[in-house]
Amino acid sequence: MAPTAVNGTNGSRDHRAVLERTATPPSRHMSLEEARTTLRLALPEPGSKFSQDDEWCVVAEPDGTWREYRFHDYDKIFRMPGLYEKIFYDVLGCDSPRFMVGLLNEALATAGVPAETLRVLDLGAGNGIMAEELAAVGVAHTVGVDILVEAKEAAERDRPDLYADYHVADFTRLPAPQRETLLAHRLDTLTVVAALGFGDIPPAAFRTAYDLIAPDGWVVMTIKDAFLEATDTSGFAGMIGESIRSGALEVVRRERFQHRLATDRTPLLYEGIVARKRGPLAG
Incomplete structure (x- = not known):
């Protein structure tokens, strides 16, 4: 199943390549807001249905590859500045x-x-x-x-x-x-x-x-x-x-x-x- 990038493009290989070239991994010297803006992630395609404890996304890593993050793997998510906020607040609208x-x-x-x-x-x-x-x-x-x-x-x-x-x-x-x-x-x-x-x-x-x-x-x-x-x-x-x-x-x-x-x-x-x-x- 192809992920969907948060900018509205679908997660095809071509679109992933564009995101890989433009993604700059957050630095620990960045502010939290800067880190949130810098991160690039993609969700599963809109027709995909997952239980809440099995949800996931893929995130551009510092080496340009994409890594899958399960939403309940909080230890991994917290290690990357801004990723928690990017997933749950910026993309999925947690309030x-x-x-x-x-x-x-x-x-x-x-x-x-x-x-x-x-x-x-x-x-x-x-x-x-x-x-x-x-x-x-x-x-x-x-x-x-x-x-x-x-x-x-x-x-x-x-x-x-x-x-x-x-x-x-x-x-x-x-x-x-x-x-x-x-x-x-x-x-x-x-x-x-x-x-x-x-x-x-x-x-x-x-x-x-x-x-x-x-x-x-x-x-x-x-x-x-x-x-x-x-x-x-x-x-x-x-x-x-x-x-x-x-x-x-x-x-x-x-x-x-x-x-x-x-x-x-x-x-x-x-x-x-x-x-x-x-x-x-x-x-």
Whole structure:
């Protein structure tokens, strides 16, 4: 199947040759915006349909060859400055961090809580896009957590000084010393945006993060609508659904929205939830 270049040409061999000649790989000395502009990538042809965890593109490498990147190979994507933003934001129109911070900001205004008072745990923090959106509305204390060392390195490279602390950790088995360090931040808000499901952040990791948040704290999350349906086998539908029904999670904002486009240009719909922590999660 021939990829489709982001400038609208199809991904035939001739078009690839043109892109190879014009592509200049991003340098670590470039700004993030310059790197995003420089990168060249191509998607599968429009008629190709892939499940969300099997999506891919090809990217022009420094030696002029093209390399395939699966979208869930985040360690590889984070190593190239600007590639994450190029794929998900510039080409596929991801808007989840901005959208969810907007929902949170509305909820805070209704509750009379200043954003600058929040102490946020950003789970699945990646290279810091969520922290950037939080800072834009006044949040001054955000702690990042990701399972990948490449994510922390990318955050320090692309968005330095946004996080008060950043931990590389597996939240399905969080070491006691690391847990105590996180508790010392007196966290009262959990953000998990574009990271739940598909094996990236399983229910057990979400539960660990939730337990670090102070009672009556805020929980901000997005999740693909399929993970909240009765047929879900990931464990999220039961855990989150029952917690909402029991009142442990008090939903104050909930909207279905377009997370981004799939590679075939169809919309990927997610549930955006802003809630208060009123008790332990179900299960």
